[in-house]
Amino acid sequence: MLLSLHQDWQEKLRDEVSEECGKDKTPDSDTFSKLKLMNMVFLESLRLYSPVSFFSRDATKDLTLGHLKIPKGTTIVFPLMKMHSDKAIWGSDADKFNPLRFENGVSRAAKHPNALLAFSMGPRVCIGQNFAMMEAKIVLTMILQRFRLSLSSEYKHSPVDHLTLTPQYGLPVMLQPL
Ligand code: HEM
Numbered sequence: 038m039l040l041s042l043h044q045d046w047q048e049k050l051r052d053e054v055s056e057e058c059g060k061d062k063t064p065d066s067d068t069f070s071k072l073k074l075m076n077m078v079f080l081e082s083l084r085l086y087s088p089v090s091f092f093s094r095d096a097t098k099d100l101t102l103g104h105l106k107i108p109k110g111t112t113i114v115f116p117l118m119k120m121h122s123d124k125a126i127w128g129s130d131a132d133k134f135n136p137l138r139f140e141n142g143v144s145r146a147a148k149h150p151n152a153l154l155a156f157s158m159g160p161r162v163c164i165g166q167n168f169a170m171m172e173a174k175i176v177l178t179m180i181l182q183r184f185r186l187s188l189s190s191e192y193k194h195s196p197v198d199h200l201t202l203t204p205q206y207g208l209p210v211m212l213q214p215l
Pocket of ligand 1: 093156
């Protein structure tokens, strides 16, 4: 959806893919690290549309979090969509698609180094994050090598949380062979 709306980024990624993988080579472990723009686009997509839109933690003892006193047994919910669009953390363009914010790495994209929580953080961090990013890069590379993407006029923007974030009325994307 984002690459259909932002054709300039779609072209940038296609150029990068063409440079690193040519017209039909599937990316391998050497190529992944070279797809820097694609990595930035995925991070920005995860920020704006986190597939897991919230997670929670139970306090196992009384604790103090900043100025908050949290009693044992409290459930703390982390609303990722809200946190990922906080202008105080991400800057005034927080609601805009701007992959360049990740130009100098995830930890420098916002005012807090751990601001991107799409895969969570700490001891219970997602164990599949590298696999998920690798799989997404392979699939997107293969699509960009073969097709130009655009969004159908039928598309209605309505992301909803059904366990993971889902486009409520589907995501009709048109593929034009290159
Ligand atoms: C874009 C794709 C994915 C996203 C956004 C994602 C996100 C997350 C998040 C936010 C958590 C923390 C949940 C919580 O603590 O309540 C989590 C945990 C986990 N994820 Fe993922 N995940 C993705 C893909 C995957 C894949 C592909 C696998 C397996 C191959 C996987 C396996 C797990 C497991 C096992 C945990 C639990 C880790 C633990 O509690 O110790 N995830 N994931």
